[in-house]
Amino acid sequence: MKTYYYEKTTDDVVNSAQQDFALPDDYQILPTSLPSRIWNKIARILATGFGWIYSRGFLHVHVVGKEKLQQIHNQGYFVYGNHTQPMGDVFTPLTVFPIKNFYAIAGQANWGIPFIGKHLVRYGGLPVGNDIKQSIKLIKAIQTIISDKKGVVLIYPEAHVWPYYTQIRPFDETSMHFPVSLNAPSFTATSTYRKSKLFKRPKITVYIDGPFYPNKNLSKKQAQKNLYEQIWKSLTSRAKLSNYNYYNYEKTTRNKK
Template sequence: MNNKPSKHKTIYYNSLTDDVVKSKQQDFTLPDNYQIIKQNIPNYVMRFLATGFAYLFTYGAMHVKVIGRDKLVKYKDQGYFIYGNHTQMLNDVFMPLTLCGWKNYYAIANQANWGIPVIGKILLPYGGLPVGKTIKQAINLLKAVKALTKENAHIVIYPEAHIWPYFTDIRPFSETSFNFPVQANKASFVMTTTYQKRKYGKHPKITVYIDGPFFPDTTLTKKQQQKKLHDQVFHQLKKRSKMSNYQYYQYQKREIGG
């Protein structure tokens, strides 16, 4: 299904796990020997340039307001994970650079993103951690995350997986990605993007809330720790999402047979 926002600003979906925005490279796949972590001069140059653009785009063009960034500052010299709702094509890529620091920012993303011009070809190779499509790739991701957390990396995860532009609620997501902070015994933060009505213009005001930290409960089993972290993050996202008061796109579920 390839639903794009219509002139009437209505996006139709069959289930809350639909991918409502697809790229031409939706089936793009990286080779098993893809080098995930690139620590070289081009890496640092690209990160530095991307961060400069991120500040201009996030706060100059999009006029995003971030509330609670001080919570991250306290952990700037420690590794941590950030879980956010996925509602912006570009801002979800660039804004975290302004929060996490250009040296430490990484993001876990679907491999289809590597097929997107510019972002996939130029930016993601230096900060993206591809979700594995094969057992070997999944193991490589686990190894990369483990190595990065030891180096105090700040890793962003959008557990909803698929982007739903300007969506004002939180879609259900699995507990799988919460294995990372449990295994590393690192803090998790919640990053909720919300939308408010502007006095002038049709585009909404964007306000991002940072909450946390949430830590694995080491008195529980690994599976129980994953579930508890999942529930804490999900409930915090749901709570903050209620700060949205404006829907730029209307989302409507298709009727059976429709």
């Protein structure tokens, strides 16, 4: 069994080929030109097709609770998930949520991944800003997606991917900033792992829960805390359904990776 060593639960145990990749300040997040919009649609269709083959055929993903998404009509929403699949967390959501206006917040290192970063992530990813100017651009893009486009924004609040990890790593209450600020509903998508009778890799079941709404009677900080508690409870309760550790994680004071 492969072992990942870590010092803190915020450690990045998997590094991409260009971990220090950074986008220029003039990077356009949402496609505006006609060629960009056309490729946007094509890229989403191709990625979704691959997603069905990869997530269902290779990872053996089963989704429970997808019908809960139908409670939201003509309104944008957020999704919070545990980050446990390097590629699966990119493609599996495309088989669960509407692909037309689906986006995921991600670190800029993902744009440095060969081919995927250039041709796919750029049309479905929302890059975390490295400075104030880029952060403002991200905020404006999310506002547009949720309000004008009535889209879906996926957030992995744990930030770094830990392959096949079966617990929920701590994350900050500020992760609830966007749904509270935009008064938008949220769902959780929790990946769980159970031993397979047919395959070496565990069976993956993704549970969809929600919607969870911000409490408008509270202050912004209190509303973030309240929503955080709902999201945390949902993720951690579902994570307890995992019964198989495909990889081992060992805490150490010395980085052995």
